[in-house]
Amino acid sequence: MSGEQELGITESKEHSPGEWYAEVVQKAGLADYAPMGGFIVTRPRGYAIWERIQNNLDGWFKDTGVQNAYFPLFIPESYLEKEKDVVEGFDPEVAWVTHGGHNELEERLAVRPTSESIIAPFMAQWTRSHRDLPMRLNQWCSVVRWEATETKPFFRTKEFLWQEGHTAHADEDGAWEETMTRLDQYARLYEEVMAMPPLKGRKPPHDKFPGAHTTTTIETLMPDGKTVQAATSHYLGTSFGEAFDITYADADEEENTAHTTSWGLSWRAMGALIMTHSDDQGLVLPPALAPDQVVVVPIWQEDNKDEVIDYAADLAAELDEADVRVELDDREHRNPGFKYNEHELHGVPLRVEIGPHEVEDGEATLVHRPDGETETVDRDGIADTVTDHLDTVHAKLYASAEETLEGEIREAESREEILGTIGQHGGYVKCGWCGDEDCEEPIKDAIAAEIVMVPLDRDEEPIHEDCAICGEDAEETAYFAKSY
């Protein structure tokens, strides 16, 4: 154990968000830096959060017809080249395996940066008849992209964990419905599990996934005013179907090209989660994702030790019985203050304090992690009461994030106004946009903000008649923001 003075968070979320984030990740025991730059070690408390994200999404995927599969870690260079040939703009930086044992390989193998180029040929092979469609495959795996940027755990790492879904459908309607089903499931994850309000939108055409017809996105706003692309769902049209020959015989034995989709969510979701809710005391977690939802801390003197600990243990057992994830912290060598700090650092959503007064009065004192709100409640019916309080903690986290978001979507009608508003406040700025990528340039060059989304509905009227940058007719509403 390091010295106790080093246990707490020393950086300020408001004044040094980058350092604060790195400190929370390490001191809350979520991850450590690996010896190779760009890689991290995900520790049990971090991995447990990822497992709960997985379990929620995976259940919804399976309920809606998705099957998990596993494709190879490596992709032959010729397969990646084929994708480059057919998909303009696809040129990922990858890690290359050149030797196996002591021998040089005849063909280099890429460590998968994404798996379209190996999955699509197999989908083509498995798709014969319209009865084979829709085909919905997903894999949970790690991918590697050799980008030389500063490491930020869960946000920017060369290796990251994600799921990638790949589906094929008989027609555009089926594929578009699939695209939206997954986008909605990602939005649900953010709302119901992660206590974060998501924005749903489309990426502008110049920022689509290479080869996609439409890239839809979930954007979430961080407290520092930057947006995070928090999940993505692509309608790929027939471009991959044509390139990889994913065709099927319809009911009349006519050959048709399948429409495909792909969609993914990575552990960047965890990064956004940590950054949104946590504070200068450490990690804050929504109850649905917390490894321990409740910690029961008995506070005793020598003369009442047994009865206080027994009472606390009995209460913890009752919560456990009711499927609350609860820990009884009856460590002898730590005082209550130390325990409070440690569990706050670790993000336990609810603390239950049991002292001699609680025992005497048949009560329990509940303390909410996000805001320290304290309430003394009856011991009777404690499981229901605690469940209600956990719901309240979730609601508080959501409301707080929603409040941040609501104030942070502003409008602008000129280039200067966009620059000034984002420069001063951060957040999103909505404006009319002609649809030309060139009109993004001056904003990007000046303050590194870009068009992070446009409305999902293509027919939605732009908020202003003119493009805020060039003054031509506006075609859409653009959302400018700085972005992680």
Add this chain to the structure above:
Amino acid sequence: MSGEQELGITESKEHSPGEWYAEVVQKAGLADYAPMGGFIVTRPRGYAIWERIQNNLDGWFKDTGVQNAYFPLFIPESYLEKEKDVVEGFDPEVAWVTHGGHNELEERLAVRPTSESIIAPFMAQWTRSHRDLPMRLNQWCSVVRWEATETKPFFRTKEFLWQEGHTAHADEDGAWEETMTRLDQYARLYEEVMAMPPLKGRKPPHDKFPGAHTTTTIETLMPDGKTVQAATSHYLGTSFGEAFDITYADADEEENTAHTTSWGLSWRAMGALIMTHSDDQGLVLPPALAPDQVVVVPIWQEDNKDEVIDYAADLAAELDEADVRVELDDREHRNPGFKYNEHELHGVPLRVEIGPHEVEDGEATLVHRPDGETETVDRDGIADTVTDHLDTVHAKLYASAEETLEGEIREAESREEILGTIGQHGGYVKCGWCGDEDCEEPIKDAIAAEIVMVPLDRDEEPIHEDCAICGEDAEETAYFAKSY
């Protein structure tokens, strides 16, 4: 869809077990061969089996104090070299990443062949006090070993899926108990989930995991008389603790070296499963692992179609309600015979046939996949009846595998007898053994059989007084067998 004549299994399990195995894996939709030799694509029906193996083991691991984590896919060459320095005999053939993007790396990175060398340094960092112990970490991941052997899906592939557990303990007792806890959980998996009788034993000293004090093993016998090392659990003593400086301060603030263990099970378990139970009609699965446990097949004529299908659908819904994994196969374009063959190929443990007679009499006809046993039962209480029959199917599979095993453990008292017995029957041959690796050589050279295990209990008296090979005093009982 390929031509229907190609749907069924054409190879014979008895006469061409290798070809038969490959055909079952492909035609039952478990896996396909990837474009790179040594790699496979695990299809949904195969991956679903692996997920159920994972879920069972992972639940038991967590119930007994194990936490999941995730360590990097890559290990720097210098880390592997360090393990080679400290662990004699450790020299895995690995896949080397030499380039990231367009640049050559300063240090080559190995794609993890196993993770001791990256996990141990972090365990050292996280282990300060006796209160940090026991530390039990596990990861589910893929590993790559560049062995140039013929590909056999799930048995021999360059990349394979597994779990690797790594734990540290204050003393030998704790670490040894851990080693046995995991071995027992693997044995439980084979017995209760996979319907296979496991043998528990130790590897002979010359076949231990490099650096291990004791390597324990689960061996399972295949129908062709060869054994499979089906899981392994190592007590590592203090060798890794010393090499990687995994030390802790005890209650008296004295520094001590931790005792460590590691243990793993790979998708080779799936290979052993497929090979044990399946037959010339295709895959056979125990109900605990089958993606679909029951298929309900309605058999109708035009004049009774609606009532037969309604009755079947209602029955399927009742099974679903009772958490039986059930599929209703009411496809119009396939006849019942085709459906029977297909579901037998896919290994659905129980078929429920519903024809007009069953509807009229308020009954259902159940057919067991392993042996075709057929019973007509009351429609009332169908969920309980089906659950009982699924238990019976499991018991039949287990009994059949146990019967094979029991006849296949023979004794021998001389080199000639060992060679003759294994040559004629396969299976295991028990004999007295002096403990010298040299006495394994003549058997290995002659028929490629080796000592696959010795009894777990070191104090067990050898079955014969003399070593069957050299005639010196026997120290242990050796189990010779050919091995996958």
